[in-house]
Amino acid sequence: AYAAHLARLHAKLAAIDGSKALGLFNAQCTMTHATDRFGLDARSHSYCQDHLADPCLETTISGVVTTAGGERMVVQTRAIRDDEGAFIGFAAIGMELEVFDKVLTNVAVPDGAVHAVHAVHDTTFAIVARTPLDFAVIGQRLEPDATLAQALTTSGWIHAFRDSPIDGVRRLLVFQRMDDLPFIILSGESREVYLAGFRGALTSAAATTGLLTLLALVALRAHHVVLRQRDLLHAMAHHDPLTLVANRRALEEVASSELARMHRSGRPVSLLELDVDRFKDVNDQHGHGVGDDVLRAVARGLREHVREVDTVARLGGDEFAVLLPETPSDRACEVRDRIAEELNGLQVACSDGSNVPIHVSVGVATVT
Numbered sequence: 001a002y003a004a005h006l007a008r009l010h011a012k013l014a015a016i017d018g019s020k021a022l023g024l025f026n027a028q029c030t031m032t033h034a035t036d037r038f039g040l041d042a043r044s045h046s047y048c049q050d051h052l053a054d055p056c057l058e059t060t061i062s063g064v065v066t067t068a069g070g071e072r073m074v075v076q077t078r079a080i081r082d083d084e085g086a087f088i089g090f091a092a093i094g095m096e097l098e099v100f101d102k103v104l105t106n107v108a109v110p111d112g113a114v115h116a117v118h119a120v121h122d123t124t125f126a127i128v129a130r131t132p133l134d135f136a137v138i139g140q141r142l143e144p145d146a147t148l149a150q151a152l153t154t155s156g157w158i159h160a161f162r163d164s165p166i167d168g169v170r171r172l173l174v175f176q177r178m179d180d181l182p183f184i185i186l187s188g189e190s191r192e193v194y195l196a197g198f199r200g201a202l203t204s205a206a207a208t209t210g211l212l213t214l215l216a217l218v219a220l221r222a223h224h225v226v227l228r229q230r231d232l233l234h235a236m237a238h239h240d241p242l243t244l245v246a247n248r249r250a251l252e253e254v255a256s257s258e259l260a261r262m263h264r265s266g267r268p269v270s271l272l273e274l275d276v277d278r279f280k281d282v283n284d285q286h287g288h289g290v291g292d293d294v295l296r297a298v299a300r301g302l303r304e305h306v307r308e309v310d311t312v313a314r315l316g317g318d319e320f321a322v323l324l325p326e327t328p329s330d331r332a333c334e335v336r337d338r339i340a341e342e343l344n345g346l347q348v349a350c351s352d353g354s355n356v357p358i359h360v361s362v363g364v365a366t367v368t
Contacts, residue, residue: 022034045062045065047090051087061183075095077093127140150175158176242292243299248316250311267325270332273315344358
């Protein structure tokens with residue numbers, strides 16, 4: 001059984017990175033099994049005294065312990081109990097201080113900053129690692145204070161601008177507990193390093209703000225381009241490209257909306273339909289360019305002699321329509337007569353110096 005226990009201890013020791021020694025102790029703090037030395041009386045060590053003082057204690061971590069060979073380590077223990085739960089001893093493992101050095105190598109240290117890991121046991125605080133390395137302070141116990149005590153029971157970071165408990169230099173200090181272990185990482189930066197970093201952060205923030213502003217302007221410009229393209233597509237889909245008035249599709253959409261409103265309000269809707277007389281002869285005799293000028297002149301005349309709420313549309317060819325919301329039949333006839341009179345007096349100039357008179361026919365229909 002002894003050999004089996006010893007084999008398990010060696011296997012466990014090999015599996016734990018940074019472990020230096022592993023042993024079993026009885027309830028009197030005498031080592032009964034060990035991977036290193038046997039028969040050690042640990043009654044003078046704090047980790048043994050903790051278990052003897054509190055039989056219900058499950059685990060403890062010591063401060064820095066110096067072995068007979070001069071090596072320094074931190075010892076963690078765990079209670080061993082019988083079937084009834086009574087304390088019958090504990091297992092102890094020694095962790096070399098290089099474990100904490102490895103922790104520090106993963107902490108970003110700016111020039112001028114000081115980092116230390118504190119081993120915590122009861123009310124004593126021992127330094128087990130430090131960057132930059134200073135063997136003179138390894139194992140040194142710090143005077144406990146309220147900040148250190150608070151760091152032991154706080155999961156987050158604690159900030160304080162104060163004298164460093166290590167060398168007395170005034171620094172911006174950050175205390176953070178290592179997971180759920182009673183160890184504290186202490187990071188300190190001098191005022192000069194801190195302010196330089198702060199200024200750098202401000203410069204970086206200003207540059208970032210400038211970049212974000214530029215990106216926002218680019219995005220805004222792209223958004224405006226999209227809106228313009230969307231407006232252009234909408235205009236192309238709802239307007240006649242030659243005369244720039246609404247097309248048949250747009251007129252149908254407006255007419256559907258106005259008819260629905262008429263049914264709700266009971267107010268009539270009128271529609272004027274117009275075509276250019278002998279328009280084919282204009283194209284044949286003077287060319288399609290003159291014919292286009294005639295159509296544009298008719299569209300302009302219609303827009304100039306109707307209300308803003310009225311919709312002028314080209315249905316196709318030489319046919320036009322004007323939708324008159326909330327317009328009774330008699331009023332629509334007045335509009336028809338005025339438009340016919342104005343348009344029939346127009347002329348379009350030709351390149352040969354001649355003029356082409358415009359003649360239109362206008363009909364009216366009213367829905368009530």
